[in-house]
Amino acid sequence: MREEGKFSRFMNRLGDILYVGLLWLIASVPLVTAGAAATAGYYAMSKCVRHRTGYIWREFWHSFKGNFRQMLPLTLLFLIATAVLAVDLPYLWMNNSKANSALFMLLLLVAFLVLGLALYACPLLSRFEKKNLGLLRMTFVVMFRFLPVTVGLLLFLALCIVAVYLMPWAVFVLPGVYLYALSYPMEWILRKLMPKVAEDSEEAQKWYYKD
Numbered sequence: 001m002r003e004e005g006k007f008s009r010f011m012n013r014l015g016d017i018l019y020v021g022l023l024w025l026i027a028s029v030p031l032v033t034a035g036a037a038a039t040a041g042y043y044a045m046s047k048c049v050r051h052r053t054g055y056i057w058r059e060f061w062h063s064f065k066g067n068f069r070q071m072l073p074l075t076l077l078f079l080i081a082t083a084v085l086a087v088d089l090p091y092l093w094m095n096n097s098k099a100n101s102a103l104f105m106l107l108l109l110v111a112f113l114v115l116g117l118a119l120y121a122c123p124l125l126s127r128f129e130k131k132n133l134g135l136l137r138m139t140f141v142v143m144f145r146f147l148p149v150t151v152g153l154l155l156f157l158a159l160c161i162v163a164v165y166l167m168p169w170a171v172f173v174l175p176g177v178y179l180y181a182l183s184y185p186m187e188w189i190l191r192k193l194m195p196k197v198a199e200d201s202e203e204a205q206k207w208y209y210k211d
Contacts, residue, residue: 016049016056021176023060033068035075035122040064043126045179046187046208053207067125074121074132081114116143116150119157123186127194127208142189149185156181 020041027037040063048056085107092104120139124130130138143150160174190208197203 013049017045017176017180018173019056019176020045020049020060020179021174022172023056024175024179025171027060027064031079032072032075033064035071035078035118036064036068038118039067039071039122039126041175041179042123042182042186045176046123046126046183049180050183050187051207051210063126070132071122071125074135078114078118081110085111085114112154113140115154115157119143119150119153123182123190124193127190142193146185146189149189153182153185 023044024037024041027040028034040060043063044056044060048054048059089104089107089111092100092107117136117139120142121135124139124142125135128135128138157178160170160178164170164174187208194208197209203209
């Protein structure tokens with residue numbers, strides 16, 4: 001009975017992970033909504049799946065609606081930057097020269113900054129109330145303050161993208177898996193950024209302060 005209970009809990013958790021990933025995928029279809037969808041996906045994954053608080057459907061769409069307007073311009077900038085990099089990086093790689101090599105390395109740095117900002121902006125917005133400039137400033141500081149974590153998460157993201165390219169069906173699995181894996185180091189980072197509160201205070205009882 002105990003083993004069946006563990007297996008049942010595992011399957012329920014796996015179902016919730018895939019459910020959040022599917023909601024992210026559906027909400028991201030127009031592309032311009034991808035930022036709000038990622039914010040909502042992280043919020044629902046951390047609150048409902050990790051901390052077992054609230055209902056996934058309700059928390060996801062609550063976060064999506066609340067952050068859509070703010071994330072729209074940031075998402076558009078990210079999409080434009082990604083499109084430019086997707087065109088220029090292969091071109092420079094195929095047309096190798098000393099000048100192109102230097103420009104290629106510069107664009108790789110730009111790609112790292114763009115992906116790093118996108119990686120942190122959504123979780124930070126899900127936890128803090130910031131205007132866009134303040135959010136970008138905070139994101140930039142955090143991505144370098146926790147640089148080893150940033151590099152590891154980006155490498156894992158690259159691995160997921162390659163996996164989806166090789167196995168298109170994985171697009172229905174890996175978004176949820178990535179968001180779930182992301183929540184562990186990201187919650188550790190977010191706790192370090194949040195002010196300390198007294199253990200017996202009302203604030204300390206909120207879900208994001210609990211283990």
